[in-house]
Amino acid sequence: MTEVTSNNKMQLSEHLALPSEAALGHSNELDGPRLSPHFTLGEFTKSNYPEVYNIPSHVAIENMKRICGWLEILRDRAGTPIIINSGYRSPQLNKRVGGVNTSNHLTGCAVDIRCSGIEQAIEYAAILIAYSKEIKQDYDELFIEKNKYGRYWVHFAVRPKENRRKISFIKT
Numbered sequence: 144m145t146e147v148t149s150n151n152k153m154q155l156s157e158h159l160a161l162p163s164e165a166a167l168g169h170s171n172e173l174d175g176p177r178l179s180p181h182f183t184l185g186e187f188t189k190s191n192y193p194e195v196y197n198i199p200s201h202v203a204i205e206n207m208k209r210i211c212g213w214l215e216i217l218r219d220r221a222g223t224p225i226i227i228n229s230g231y232r233s234p235q236l237n238k239r240v241g242g243v244n245t246s247n248h249l250t251g252c253a254v255d256i257r258c259s260g261i262e263q264a265i266e267y268a269a270i271l272i273a274y275s276k277e278i279k280q281d282y283d284e285l286f287i288e289k290n291k292y293g294r295y296w297v298h299f300a301v302r303p304k305e306n307r308r309k310i311s312f313i314k315t
């Protein structure tokens with residue numbers, strides 16, 4: 144596990160590098176409700192800070208269901224289970240992990256997908272871009288990110304409207 148600094152604050156890059164407990168096969172009562180055939184509410188709301196309030200609204204749950212449609216396609220085309228590092232974040236959790244106050248995670252519109260390396264991150268991004276073109280629907284953000292420990296993930300966001308189709312490589 145990642146060490147927490149003396150003032151109990153974990154850096155955002157450290158938080159995003161860790162898979163959810165649900166993705167690793169552990170479960171609790173939040174894992175049960177399914178957002179789609181292969182993704183649960185628990186996977187989207189887990190964090191390394193169980194003491195921090197992180198319960199989504201009904202609107203955020205609908206947003207998570209929308210993004211799960213994309214994740215199901217990604218899972219099918221990549222031929223591998225998708226591990227969610229971070230999904231929905233309450234304002235309290237977002238602040239705790241050092242997220243920006245305009246984050247799509249706050250509305251349940253974003254997900255951070257664990258990758259084994261840069262090749263898998265590029266593969267995931269290519270699948271999501273191709274699917275966007277195929278269905279003629281934009282996404283809001285598609286970022287390949289790398290933290291100081293060399294771990295990669297894909298940040299992917301889809302809003303109900305006004306998607307900006309932002310693409311970037313980011314080193315945190």
